[in-house]
Amino acid sequence: MNEKTRFMLALITPAALVLILFQVVPILTGADASFRNWTLHDPKRTWVGFANYLHVLRDAEFRDIVLPNTFGFMIATVACSLVLGLAIALMLNNRFPGRWLVQSFVLLPLMVAPVIAAIMIRWMFNDQFGVVNAALEGLGLAPISWLTQRWTTFAVILLTDVWLWTPWFALILLAGLQSLPPEPFEAARIDAASAWRTFRYITLPMLRPVMVVCIVIRAIDAFRTFDIVWTISGGGPARATELFSIYAYVEAFQFLNLARGSAAAVIGAIVIVVFALLLYRVLNRFVEVSK
Amino acid sequence: MADIVLSNVHKVYGHVVAVTDINLAIKDREFVVLVGPSGCGKSTTLRMIAGLEEISAGTIAIGGRVVNHLQPKDRDIAMVFQNYALYRHMSVRDNLAFGLRNRRVPADEIAAAVSRAARILSIEPLLDRRPHQLSGGQQQRVALGRCIVRNPKVFLFDEPLSNLDAQLRAQMRLELKELRLRVPTTSIFVTHDQTEAMTLGDRIVVMKDGVVQQVGTPLELYRKPANRFVASFIGSPSMNFITLRVSADGEHFALACHGWQFRLPARRFPHLGSHVGRSISVGVRPQHVRLGAPVNDDQIALNGAVTVTEQLGDEQLLAVRLGDGEIRIAGADPDLSLPTGTQIEAAIATDHLHFFDELEQI
Numbered sequence: 001m002n003e004k005t006r007f008m009l010a011l012i013t014p015a016a017l018v019l020i021l022f023q024v025v026p027i028l029t030g031a032d033a034s035f036r037n038w039t040l041h042d043p044k045r046t047w048v049g050f051a052n053y054l055h056v057l058r059d060a061e062f063r064d065i066v067l068p069n070t071f072g073f074m075i076a077t078v079a080c081s082l083v084l085g086l087a088i089a090l091m092l093n094n095r096f097p098g099r100w101l102v103q104s105f106v107l108l109p110l111m112v113a114p115v116i117a118a119i120m121i122r123w124m125f126n127d128q129f130g131v132v133n134a135a136l137e138g139l140g141l142a143p144i145s146w147l148t149q150r151w152t153t154f155a156v157i158l159l160t161d162v163w164l165w166t167p168w169f170a171l172i173l174l175a176g177l178q179s180l181p182p183e184p185f186e187a188a189r190i191d192a193a194s195a196w197r198t199f200r201y202i203t204l205p206m207l208r209p210v211m212v213v214c215i216v217i218r219a220i221d222a223f224r225t226f227d228i229v230w231t232i233s234g235g236g237p238a239r240a241t242e243l244f245s246i247y248a249y250v251e252a253f254q255f256l257n258l259a260r261g262s263a264a265a266v267i268g269a270i271v272i273v274v275f276a277l278l279l280y281r282v283l284n285r286f287v288e289v290s291k
Numbered sequence: 292m293a294d295i296v297l298s299n300v301h302k303v304y305g306h307v308v309a310v311t312d313i314n315l316a317i318k319d320r321e322f323v324v325l326v327g328p329s330g331c332g333k334s335t336t337l338r339m340i341a342g343l344e345e346i347s348a349g350t351i352a353i354g355g356r357v358v359n360h361l362q363p364k365d366r367d368i369a370m371v372f373q374n375y376a377l378y379r380h381m382s383v384r385d386n387l388a389f390g391l392r393n394r395r396v397p398a399d400e401i402a403a404a405v406s407r408a409a410r411i412l413s414i415e416p417l418l419d420r421r422p423h424q425l426s427g428g429q430q431q432r433v434a435l436g437r438c439i440v441r442n443p444k445v446f447l448f449d450e451p452l453s454n455l456d457a458q459l460r461a462q463m464r465l466e467l468k469e470l471r472l473r474v475p476t477t478s479i480f481v482t483h484d485q486t487e488a489m490t491l492g493d494r495i496v497v498m499k500d501g502v503v504q505q506v507g508t509p510l511e512l513y514r515k516p517a518n519r520f521v522a523s524f525i526g527s528p529s530m531n532f533i534t535l536r537v538s539a540d541g542e543h544f545a546l547a548c549h550g551w552q553f554r555l556p557a558r559r560f561p562h563l564g565s566h567v568g569r570s571i572s573v574g575v576r577p578q579h580v581r582l583g584a585p586v587n588d589d590q591i592a593l594n595g596a597v598t599v600t601e602q603l604g605d606e607q608l609l610a611v612r613l614g615d616g617e618i619r620i621a622g623a624d625p626d627l628s629l630p631t632g633t634q635i636e637a638a639i640a641t642d643h644l645h646f647f648d649e650l651e652q653i
Contacts, residue, residue: 183376186343187437191390192364201389205380 034262041256052263056251061239062264066247069154073243074222077161078215084162085169086211090199092170093177110167114160118231121160122147150240153233157241160228169214176210177203212283219279223272244268293354293367293444293477294319295340300349302335302501309335310501313349317494322471322478324492326485327524332501333481334449340479341447342366354444364393369438370447374454375430377422383409383433384418387440394441408440411473428459432466439474448480452487464490485525489513497521519647522574528608530574530645531618537566546573550614553591555641562653563646572647577608577621579643582635590638593618597633611635 001009034052037044056062092103109117124131125146133143146152184206188198226245229235235242235250242250248268252261295317302310310332317323325333338344340351342363350357358366369390378386387408391401409415412432422430431451438446452460464487471478482488488495489509497504497512497520505517509525516522522530535546543554544563557564563571585592595611595618607623620637629635646653 181374181376183372183374184378186341186363187370187372187376187378188389189343190341190363190368190370191437192393193389194393197393201381202378205378208380 030262031266033259034266036259038259038262039257043258048259052259053267056260056264056267061242062247065240066242066244069241070223070243073154073158073161073225074219076158077165077222078219080158080162081165081169081218082211082215084166085214086173086207088166088170089173089177090203092174106170107167109164110171112164114164114227115231117164118160118228121156121163122232125156147233148237150237153237153241157229157232160232161222161225164228165218169218172214173207173210176207180206216276216279216283220272220276223275224268244271294321295445295477295479296350296352297336297340298350298352300336300339300351301347302332302339302344303347308501310339313503315496315503315506317477317479320475320477322480322491322493324480324482324488324495325498326482326488326492326495327498327504328483330500331498333483333496333498335501336498337370337447337449337479337481340445341368341370367444368447369441369443369445370449371431371434371438371451373450375422375434375451377430377433377437379422382419382421383414383425383436386422386433387418387436390437390441404440404442408436411439411470412436427455428463431455431463435467435470439470439476444477446476446478448478450481450483452482453484460487467491486527489525495525497524499524516574516645516652518651519572519574522645522647522652526576526578528577528619528621530576531580532572532574532647533613533616533618534570535573536570537563537568539564539567546571548614548616550595551593553593555591555644559641560646566646566648566653569648571653574645574647575618575639575643577619580618580620580637580639582620582623582627582637584636585638589642590640591644592636592638594634594636597629597631597635599631600629609635611637 035047035049037046037048037051088106092099092106123129125133127133127143127145127148130146132146136143144152146156180203184202185198188202193201224245225243226249229241229243229246230249233241235246239250244264245268248261248264250261251264252258255261295315297313297315300310300313301308313336315323325336327333335344339346340353342358342361342365346359350359352358353366353368378389381389384405387405388401391404396404405418406415409418412435414429414432414436417425417429417433422433425433434451452463455463468491480487480491489512492509494506494508495512496506499520505512505521507515512521512525516525516530519532523532533548533551535548535551538545538547539557540554542557544557544560544567545552545554547553555563580593593611593613595613597609598612598617599610600623601608602625604625606621607625607627607629609620609623609629610617611620623629
C-alpha cells in the first residue's frame with residue numbers, strides 16, 4: 001500500500017465508518033426486522049418471511065388511504081409549487097422598482113423551519129381561535145372545522161408545503177431564467193412572437209432541463225414528508241391524512257410493531273427508488289429533447 | 292424602397308458613451324459593412340437599427356419611415372446573430388416557420404416560403420433536424436434561412452461568421468455574396484474582420500470608440516484612408532508607420548528619422564509645407580515595398596537588416612530593421628534565402644506613401 005493510497009483511506013475511513021454505523025447498519029437491521037415477528041412488547045424475533053409485507057400491502061388503510069395520499073400529495077405539492085414558483089420567477093426576472101425587496105420577501109418562507117411553519121398554520125386554522133375562521137366570520141361566512149375533515153386537513157397540509165417550497169422553486173427557476181442566453185429572445189422579438197408565444201415556445205422549452213431537475217428533487221423529497229403532516233394533523237383525523245412515512249412511524253412507534261413499521265419503510269424505499277429511476281429516465285429524455 | 296438613414300444617432304449607457312453622432316445613408320439594396328475593433332459601437336449601432344437597443348438621441352429611418360419608437364417586429368427587418376440564436380428545441384423547419392406563424396401567415400404560404408428558403412440555401416435535407424444536429428456552417432445557413440423566409444426589407448448581420456473556422460468562414464463569405472445576387476436586399480453587416488469587410492461590402496463604415504472614422508468603398512478605404520487608424524485597420528498585413536521629421540531643403544522636403552532619410556519634390560507634395568519642422572507619421576503598405584534598388588526618381592530607397600521572415604508558400608513576409616523601428620515587406624520571392632541579419636535594399640514608389648498627422652491623412 002503506497003502513501004497515496006494510505007492517505008486516501010485515511011480521508012475516507014471516518015466518513016465511511018459514520019455512514020456504515022448510522023446508515024447502513026440501521027437500514028440492514030430494519031430490513032432484517034421486517035422479516036421477523038418483532039413487536040416491542042413481545043419481541044420473539046422469529047423469521048416470518050414476507051408476512052409483514054403482505055400485511056402492509058393488504059392493509060386497507062395503507063392501500064386506500066396512505067398510497068393515494070402520498071402520491072396525491074406529491075403530485076399536488078410539486079405541481080402547485082412549480083406553477084407558483086415559475087410565476088414568481090418570471091415576475092422577478094423583470095426589472096421593476098423594489099424588485100430586491102419583493103425578492104427578499106418572497107424568499108422568507110425558505111428561512112422558516114417546517115415545524116414552526118406547521119405550528120403557525122395549525123393555529124391559523126384552529127377551529128375556535130384561528131385567524132382564518134375569524135376572517136371567515138368577519139366576512140359573514142360560517143366557520144369551518146378545518147382540521148377535523150380529511151380533505152380540508154389535506155388542503156391545509158398541502159397549503160403549508162406549497163408555501164414552504166414555492167420560494168425554492170422560484171429561486172432555482174429564476175437562476176435558470178437568468179442563465180438563458182438573450183439572443184433567442186431577441187430573435188423572437190424580431191420574429192414578432194407575442195409574450196405568450198415567447199413563453200410557450202422559447203422560455204418554457206429552454207427552461208425545461210432546470211424544471212425537470214427541480215421536479216425530480218422535490219418529488220422525492222415530498223414523498224418522504226413527515227414533519228409538517230405530523231405537526232399539523234398527526235396523520236388524522238382518524239389516520240385520514242397519513243403519508244408513507246407517518247404510516248411507518250405509527251406502525252413502529254405507536255402500535256409498537258417494529259417489524260411492520262420496518263416493512264412499510266422498506267416498501268416505501270422500494271417505491272421511491274423505482275419512482276426516482278423512472279423520473280430520472282424521463283429527465284434524461286426531456287433534457288435530450290431540449291438540447 | 293428600403294434605404295436606411297441614421298441622423299445624429301447617439302447611444303449612452305449611464306455615463307458611458309457607446310456611439311457618438313452617427314450620420315449614415317444606406318441606399319436601397321446596398322450592402323454596408325460596419326467594421327472596427329471590439330467595443331467600437333458597431334454592434335450597438337446595428338442593434339439600434341434592429342430596435343433591440345433604445346436610441347439615446349437622433350433618428351433612424353427605414354424606407355423613409357422613422358422607426359425610433361417601433362418594436363423590432365414592426366421594422367420589417369431580419370437579423371442573423373453571432374451565435375445564430377436558433378431555437379434549439381425546434382426543428383429547422385419550425386425555426387424557419389416561427390416568424391411567419393407569429394404573423395399568422397396561412398399554413399400553405401408558410402410551407403411554400405420555407406421550401407423556397409431551404410432551396411436557396413440548400414438545406415432541404417436538414418429541415419427535420421434540430422440545430423444541435425447541424426454543423427456550424429449548416430446552423431449558419433439556417434440562421435440565414437430564418438432571415439430570407441420572411442422577405443424583409445433589411446437584413447442585419449451581427450458578426451455571423453466569427454464562430455466559424457477560417458476555411459468555413461471563407462466559404463460562407465462566398466455563399467453570402469451569392470445569396471446577395473439571388474436575394475438582393477438592403478444589408479448591414481457587422482464584423483471586426485477587415486477581410487470580411489473588404490470582400491463583402493459595397494461600402495464600409497470604419498468605427499472606433501463609437502465614432503465613424505470613414506465611410507467609403509473598399510478601394511477608397513484601402514487607397515485613401517482618412518486617418519492613421521483606418522490605414523492600420525484596413526489591409527493585411529497592416530500598414531507600416533514610421534515617424535519622420537519634415538524639413539525644407541530647397542525645392543524638396545527632407546524627411547528623416549534615425550537611420551533613414553529621403554527627399555520628396557515640394558511641387559508634388561505641397562501639403563507637406565505646413566508641417567516643416569514637425570514630425571509626421573508616414574505610412575506604407577507592406578505590399579508596396581519592393582525588394583531591390585529604386586529604378587526611377589519616383590521611388591525612394593531604404594536599407595536595413597532582415598530580422599524575421601515568414602514563409603507563406605506563395606510569398607514571404609519580411610521584417611526589416613529600419614533605424615529604431617521595423618518595417619514589414621510583403622511579396623518577397625518565397626525561394627529567396629534571407630537569414631536574419633541579411634542586409635537588403637528596397638524601394639517604395641512615392642505615390643504609395645501616406646502622410647498622417649495626429650488626426651488625419653495630410
